[in-house]
Amino acid sequence: MTQRIILTGFMGTGKTTVGKLLAEKMGLPFMDLDEEISRCTGQSIPEFFAQWGEAAFRELESQMLREILRQERLVLATGGGTLLRDENRKLCEQAGTVVCLTCDLEVLQRRLDNKEMSYRPLLMNDNPKGTLVELWERRREVYRKIFWQVDTSSKSPQQIADTVLGLVNTSVMDLSYPDGVCKILVGKRVFSLLDTLLNSFGFSNTIRIAVISNHTVAALHGEPLLAELRRIGYTPYLITIPDGEEYKNLETVAGLYDQLLGAHIDRGDLVIALGGGVIGDIVGFVASTYMRGLPLIQIPTSLLAMVDASIGGKTGLDLPKGKNLIGTFKRPLAVLIDPEYLDTLPRSEFLSGMAEVIKHAVIADPLLFSWLESGPQNVWVGENLLLRAVxxxxxxxxxxxxxxxxxxxxxxxxxxxxxxxxxxxxxxxxxxxxxxxxxxxxxxxxxxxxxxxxxxxxxxxxxxxxxxxxxxxxxxxxxxxxxxxxxxxxxxxxxxxxxxxxxxxxxxxxxxxxxxxxxxxxxxxxxxxxx
Structure with a gap:
């Protein structure tokens, strides 16, 4: 099985240290691109820079990167400037999971003392500290092109490795729209990746987060989610509504608008929908219309919502004459699917969700259909089935x-x-x-x-x-x-x-x-x- 994890980021963010820990945890070989270049040339990186210059180094770096990525299983730490080239970044993104380690400038300046700077060829001048700041400012926008961003400022190498491991062990799919991409994550305790996910979307923990759910789901799953958001430094506000399709109407939406205003949720904040298809429809509509639109994350808790309702960006409200006659298209930033939520689902709701799984099999997946034909007693409704249906x-x-x-x-x-x-x-x-x-x-x-x-x-x-x-x-x-x-x-x-x-x-x-x-x-x- 192909498994490549590529760590990149600015100097001093811990790529090599974290990479070695991660490789050990995963039982994969570890490679450091700079070390491989030194081994190949017989020169240290500063020596190569001094003799041949940066342009020659970048050409060799790209060549070595292509060679190394022919290996199907490894953890690779790149140099700080490797992925500044678009061709290198695209190559790595096609090859495996790319994670950019980030760090506050003040922390970097403490980590890179005078002795450490003396080994960095780009800092070998009369003003290394000034050059460090200039490089950091210039490169950080390029690093932002890499989606997965892990802040290492206040974490130990072990914690950072565990964070990356959690990401690697989660199935991630992209759903592309004309206006952007929705990240769909499937895995156990997937909400533990919220810190990484929110950081990757560029949120800071100064924003407010409105978690909207119904009374039943909030009682089962609300507090663990709120506790995780608080742990990573955010201030969440839980808003609940009654449970049931009969509440999927404009009256409920008006009430949610009032509660969002009461919590001082504004354009810079985030909405999380926690619940089944009804919650996803209502909260999606609210997020698309309140203050002309707020960013949205869907956390579906029912099988029906996991495989269907939460994916695709359609929202809907009912009118007396019919279902979903009012609605919008709202692209969520992400959908977080945790199969463990199914453990608390009543059997009637579970079977209701299986109807959508069967529908997906009929319309586009004969192999899934054959799999389901082996019967409920022989089919485990877990991550693999969810991935297939999704x-x-x-x-x-x-x-x-x-x-x-x-x-x-x-x-x-x-x-x-x-x-x-x-x-x-x-x-x-x-x-x-x-x-x-x-x-x-x-x-x-x-x-x-x-x-x-x-x-x-x-x-x-x-x-x-x-x-x-x-x-x-x-x-x-x-x-x-x-x-x-x-x-x-x-x-x-x-x-x-x-x-x-x-x-x-x-x-x-x-x-x-x-x-x-x-x-x-x-x-x-x-x-x-x-x-």
Missing amino acids: SVKINVVQADPYENGLRAILNFGHTIGHALETLSNYTIRHGEAVSIGMGVETRLAEHLGLIASGEARRIIRLIEQWSLPIYHPLLEREELFSVIRYDKKHKQGKLRWALPSRIGEIRLISDIDERSVRQSIDSLKEAVNAE
Whole structure:
């Protein structure tokens, strides 16, 4: 398995010391780029600079970097100027995990005493302290191009190595939007990386942080998160709202605006959404509209939110006529997914989330579908499954971030599902409504000749295998089609249905007549009654 960790940063930040500790912890070889250059040339770095000059050194440095990164497993400490070259930085970012060690200037000046400066070729002049400040000012903006930033000012080498190890042991995926990137982190106790994450985004601990959750989730998971934020020097404010879809409305949002104002949250501050899909939708909307937008981090605590609702930047509020009829697109800075939160999830909520996992398998991942077919008793819903399901959402959203086309395939099961939620006054869970929707819409695809009967049976059988419903009496209500007419998936007056053509592929179909939908519902009802 390829595993390269590259440490970079200004002189005196501890790259070599930390690198050796990290390599020992991980059982990887350690290499120091400057030491390798000295070994190769038979000269110390100051000697090489004196004889050949900095330009020749930088060329050799780039050449040696390319050679070293052919190794698949190592911890590498670069020189302070190595990644100032864009080509070197891009090479390292493609090769592995790049971490920039940072430090306050005052601390650096204490660490680099006169004796230490005498070994640094760029400081060998009549004013080494002045040159140090000048170099630090010039380079820090270039270092900021490296995303992961670990401040070493007040940490021991052991603590820094542990921080980098935590980052390396966390799965990190990027979801790119036209206006930036959302970092998606998956791993146990992932919120322990908040210090590194907030530092990497350029936040200082002078900002206020509003953590918004519901009463149930806050009681379970609020205090550990608040304690971690306090430990790393931030001042968090916990704001809670009642639990349930019925609170996903403008009245709740207005109340949150008032509480944010009361906590003096302003444009320089941060909002964290801690909870399931409802909290993610509400808090995402608030973060996108309060004071014309605040930075947002999502920490999903339900399976449904982890694999679907928290990813993609869609927010939504409900109106009496339908679900998510008000909404915005809001790119979170990051989504932190901790599979350990699933341990506190009621089974009904867990199964509700499995509906979205199944949906992702149907629309784009036949291998995940086959994996799920082995049954609940043989599938461990942990980090690997989460990564697989999340990857489907990332790939679709990245190709169509604002749902102008392809992203609509994620609506498989949702046209019928959202209508059922509205008709039930949200007493049917979202995932259960989606599973019923997938049942109806799979039968509809079969009725229209889009999917083979054998494939359709596999989809419906998988839904039932995971103890999810495929039918509900509300499907027989005449009002079902009235609600569907208000569905937000209408475009230019036409409703686009996302229907499976085979496992792993969805087609978007418009202008499906009511009669075909009714026939599909009747067919599904007969099959359920026959069992």
